Amino acid sequence: MSFDLAVLNIEHPISSEEAARIYGELCNGNYEGLQPSENIDAFYQELIDKYPDIDSYSDDEVDECPWSVEIDVSDGAVVMCMVWSRVEEVAIYVMQLAEKHDLACFNPQDDTLYLPPSLKSAA
Numbered sequence: 001m002s003f004d005l006a007v008l009n010i011e012h013p014i015s016s017e018e019a020a021r022i023y024g025e026l027c028n029g030n031y032e033g034l035q036p037s038e039n040i041d042a043f044y045q046e047l048i049d050k051y052p053d054i055d056s057y058s059d060d061e062v063d064e065c066p067w068s069v070e071i072d073v074s075d076g077a078v079v080m081c082m083v084w085s086r087v088e089e090v091a092i093y094v095m096q097l098a099e100k101h102d103l104a105c106f107n108p109q110d111d112t113l114y115l116p117p118s119l120k121s122a123a
Contacts, residue, residue, distance in 0.1 A: 002068040002081035005094050008104040009037035009076045012119065019106040019113040026072070026079055034076025043101040044073050047080075051090060066090045 006023050014022075022033050048056075054067040066086040072079040082090045095114060098105040105114040 001084070003084055003087045003091065004079065004081045004108050005091060006080075006106045006108065007040070007043055007078045007094065007098045008106060009034050009040055010104045010116070010119065011035060013115060014104075014113070016106075016111045016113045019104070020108065020111050022077075023079075023106055023108050026074070026077055031074040031076065034074070036075030037103075039101040039103055040073070040076060040078060043097055043103055044071070044078050046097055046101075047071075047078070047094065050093065 006019075006026060008019065008022060025031075025033055048071070051066050053071050054062065054065045055070055057065045066082050066089070068081045068083050080094060095105050098114070099117060102116040102118050104116050104119075106112070107114075
């Protein structure tokens with residue numbers, strides 16, 4: 001079991017229910033619902049600079065990895081599954097990094113959507 005977060009490129013405020021639907025689509029391999037964004041690329045590069053993807057770890061090092069599986073990256077979203085022992089550290093970083101790159105962050109554990117700074121006043 002892992003703790004999952006999705007970082008999304010959204011162009012207008014959406015509800016938590018809509019974010020949950022998008023997350024479900026992403027988990028099913030449907031990446032068509034979100035527009036591509038350079039912000040996603042910048043977010044992902046900065047994320048893996050600090051927390052490399054699981055395939056970067058050797059078999060001897062994999063227990064040090066914060067990810068339970070490979071990070072799922074598309075042009076409009078990044079879905080991350082982290083190990084519970086690293087949630088407090090990594091989830092906070094992911095949320096701060098999403099905000100820095102003006103991206104939404106969705107927590108499917110409790111269906112909470114955190115809007116990007118540019119859309120907070122429009123909500």
